[in-house]
Amino acid sequence: MKWNRKSFGVKLWLYFAVFTAIIFGALWLLQTVFLQNFYNGMVMQNVQKVAEQVDQQRDSADLENTIDSLTYDNSLLIFLTDEQGNVFYSSDEHSYSYQENKTYYTADSEDDGNPYRSTDELLNWQIGAFRNLPQGYDFFLQSLSGSDDGTVGYPLESGDTYIYGMVLPASGADSNLLGGKEAVLYISTPLNTVNATVGILRILLIWVTLASLVVGLVIAFFIARRFGRPVSVISIQAKHMAGGNFEGTFEKGFCSELDELSDTLGQTAAELARAENFRRELLANVSHDLRTPLTMIRGYAEMVRDVSWDDAEKRDTDLAIIIREADRLTGLVNEILTYSELQSEHQPPEFEDVDIASTVQYIIGQFDPLCKQDGYHIEVLHAPCPKVKGDRKQLERVLYNLIDNAIHHTGNNGKIQVILKDLDVAVRIEVRDYGNGIPKDEFPYIWERYFTSKKRNGKGTGLGLAIVKEILVTHKAVFGVESDPDEGSMFWFELRK
Structure with missing residues (x-):
């Protein structure tokens, strides 16, 4: 893969790299x-x-074990x-490690079996305390007594310990160490234990990030x-197509989007190949049509x-x-100019009410000299x-071209029919000839520029x-063509009233 930062592969690689960096950056921040x-x-x-669990178990005879279990687990x-x-x-x-030696306060207790101190060490508050x-603690009691809901929670100023307290109301039951009396629950837990974990994670993340970035x-x-x-x-094949080579197929099978692009480019190549063939035929036809009248004009002038x-x-x-051939030459040039003007849309149609029956008669009148000379017969049928x-002018051009097309392809009887039908919301105009007809496989192409039927x-x-x-x-307008082999063709279109 050549290094071109605007290429698809390089951009995909860069986006993937940025995406990986963002993911690991977010993970780093979170951790x-x-x-x-x-x-x-x-x-x-x-x-x-x-x-809350201690409060629920305050009347339980197994309150001590419950508290020991909670402190050990948490x-x-x-x-x-x-x-x-x-x-x-x-x-x-650590309570479970000295389960047999621990004591707790009672009114008649004189045993000080506290493993946390020597026998001559005085406790802060009284003999017999577990630790x-x-x-x-006095500040804690003051804060708790000033609480509205009987609870208090706060971190110490150092930020490394969290204190939580709750008043356990008297219950009247004397089945455990509280003896049904009101008690104060004090809970503390360290907050700095995660610092060591963060340090380990930081080192681990450095290595994981570096390794993952390399692998990624x-x-x-x-x-x-x-x-x-x-x-x-596909790009290389498209360049070949731009150079005029329309043969070959585009690679497919990687993903559906590229398959659709390959199909589209394949259709484009086929259309361009056909347009190129039409162009060559046009040049041949125009060259022939220009050369013939020019040759005759030159010959007769000499x-x-x-x-x-x-x-x-x-x-x-x-x-x-000479005049006839000059007119023929002028008509050929005008046809090319007319199509060019329609394509450029410089002259939008000027709509008006058009008497289509009179327009048909006017256009047929233009073919009278040709009909008399070559024996064609144009029949008009209409209600x-x-x-x-x-x-008006564009519709005259439509009728002229359709009748001229019928004359060029009608049969030996030289008969052409122009039929007008009054429909509900439109008028239908049909131009029929009795020639060889149009093959079905040419129907999609007959309306395209440069196309001329070889079979006709x-x-x-x-x-x-x-x-x-x-x-x-x-x-x-709605328009179309109907044709059967050896029975002629009928071109039709419908115009709104």
Whole structure:
């Protein structure tokens, strides 16, 4: 894959690399920046749930084991005291290790079996406590007493410990260590334990990020190369098509979108090949049609100059031929110019009410000299027809081209029919000849420019029916053709009233 930053493969690789960097950047932020806040929030919620569990079990005879289990599972320090700070019970995550030695406060207890201190060490509050009350316990009691809902929660100023308290109301039951008395629940838990985890994660993420980026960029390179190859192949084939080589097929099979693009380019190549063939035929036809009258004009002009200048009758005949061929040449040029003007849309149609029956008679009158000379017969069949909406000059051109086409392709009887029908909302005009007909496989192409039917001995530029199509489309008219082999063809169109 060549390094071209605007190429499809390179852009795909860069986007994949940026996407990978964004993902790992977001992961880095979540793990190292937001993890502490997320952890603190989860710890606080967990402490509150533990307090609710203790409150629910305050009358249980198994309250001590419940508290020991909660402290062990959640790494907590729990004290149960009265409002003056006298300890009913205390527990931490290590309570199970000295289960047999621990004692708790009772009114007649003199045993101080506390493994946390020597025998001559005085407790902060009283003998018999499981462990010393934490510092700031008096502030905790004050905060709790000033609480409206009997709960309090706050982190210490150092930010490394979270304190939560709850008043356990008296219940009257004396089946456990509380003896049904009102008690104060104190819970504390560290908040800085996640710092070590964050440090480990930071180091781990550095290596994981570097390794993942390397692996991701390598994978992205091969993915971009795999995606870029069919695009490059199609691009090369499209360049060949631009150079005039319309043969060959476009690569398919990679993905449906590229398959659709290949199909579209294949259809485009086929259309361009056909247009190129039409262009060549047009050049051949136009060259022939231009050369023939020009040759005759030159020949008869020389004849007038050299032979018939003094013979008035012969001279007039030769000059008439020159004029006829000049008119033929002018008609050919005008046909090309007319189609060019319709394509450029510089002259939009000027709609008016058109008497289509009179227009048909006017156009047929233009063919009278040809009909008398070559024996053609144009028959008009119509009932009274209303006027239609359209551009008079353009509709005259449509009728002229259709009748001229019928004359060129009618049978030996030289018969052409023009039929007008009054429909509900439109007037239908049909132009029928009795020639060889049009093959079914040529129906899609007869309205296209430069097309001339070889099976109908087509001559000319191939623009006559293309001009008809352009005009009828601008008039939003419905049009078509019907044809059977050896029975002739019928071209029709419908104009709104």
